[in-house]
Amino acid sequence: MKFRDLMKGWPVLRQFARGDSRALGDTAMSARSRSLAPRTKTADAVVKSICPYCAVGCGQEVHVRDGRILDIEGDPHSPISRGRLCPKGAATFQLVTGTQRVQQVLYRRPGGTEWEPIPLEEAMTQVAERVKRTRDATFEVTDAQGRWVNRTLGLAHLGGATLDNEENYLLKKLFSALGVVQVENQARI
CATH class of the missing domain: 2.20.25.90 (ADC-like domains)
Structure with missing residues (x-):
C-alpha cells in the first residue's frame, strides 16, 4: 500500500478533507467499524x-x-x-x-478451615434439618404467663431488598407456619 493510499484511509484526514472536524459523520468510520453489529x-x-x-x-x-x-x-x-x-x-x-462465579455449594464443617464442595441436595437437607432441630428445641406453646403463643424465638428471617410483595407474602406464610415471629424484609417497592 502506498503512503498516499494509507493517508487517504486515515480517518482524521478524511474528517478535515470533508469538513467533518468533530467526527460526527461517516468520515470517522473504518471498514472494521462498518462491519460491527451489536x-x-x-x-x-x-x-x-x-x-x-x-x-x-x-x-x-x-x-x-x-x-x-x-x-x-x-x-x-x-x-x-x-x-x-x-x-x-x-x-x-x-x-x-462470569467465570469467577461460584457454581456449586461450598460448605465449611464445624471447626474446619477449608471450604469443600457438596451437592445442592445435601446442602438443602442440612438446612431443613437445622431449621427443624432449632424449631423443635425452641418452640413454645405457652409463654411465661401461661398465654398460648405457639412460637419459636430461635429462628428469624430477613428478606433481601429484591424480593417483591408476592415473594414476601409467601415467605411470611412459610415462617409463620413454622412459628417464627421475627420476620422482616427490606422491600421498599
Missing part, C-alpha cells in the same frame, strides 16, 4: 427480567441465543428505569456468566 442482533429471544441488586426494580432485557445469554440491557419499556441501568445493573451479565 451482539443482541443475533438473539433468538429477548426475555424481560428485573435487576437483582436493589429494591428499585429496574427492567432488564435478557438477550438469548441457543439457550445462552448474549447480553443483558436496560428495558426501554420499563416505567421504572426507562432503559437505564446503574453500574451494578449494567454488570449483571458478568454476574450471571
Whole structure:
C-alpha cells in the first residue's frame, strides 16, 4: 500500500478533507467499524427480567441465543428505569456468566478451615434439618404467663431488598407456619 493510499484511509484526514472536524459523520468510520453489529442482533429471544441488586426494580432485557445469554440491557419499556441501568445493573451479565462465579455449594464443617464442595441436595437437607432441630428445641406453646403463643424465638428471617410483595407474602406464610415471629424484609417497592 502506498503512503498516499494509507493517508487517504486515515480517518482524521478524511474528517478535515470533508469538513467533518468533530467526527460526527461517516468520515470517522473504518471498514472494521462498518462491519460491527451489536451482539443482541443475533438473539433468538429477548426475555424481560428485573435487576437483582436493589429494591428499585429496574427492567432488564435478557438477550438469548441457543439457550445462552448474549447480553443483558436496560428495558426501554420499563416505567421504572426507562432503559437505564446503574453500574451494578449494567454488570449483571458478568454476574450471571462470569467465570469467577461460584457454581456449586461450598460448605465449611464445624471447626474446619477449608471450604469443600457438596451437592445442592445435601446442602438443602442440612438446612431443613437445622431449621427443624432449632424449631423443635425452641418452640413454645405457652409463654411465661401461661398465654398460648405457639412460637419459636430461635429462628428469624430477613428478606433481601429484591424480593417483591408476592415473594414476601409467601415467605411470611412459610415462617409463620413454622412459628417464627421475627420476620422482616427490606422491600421498599
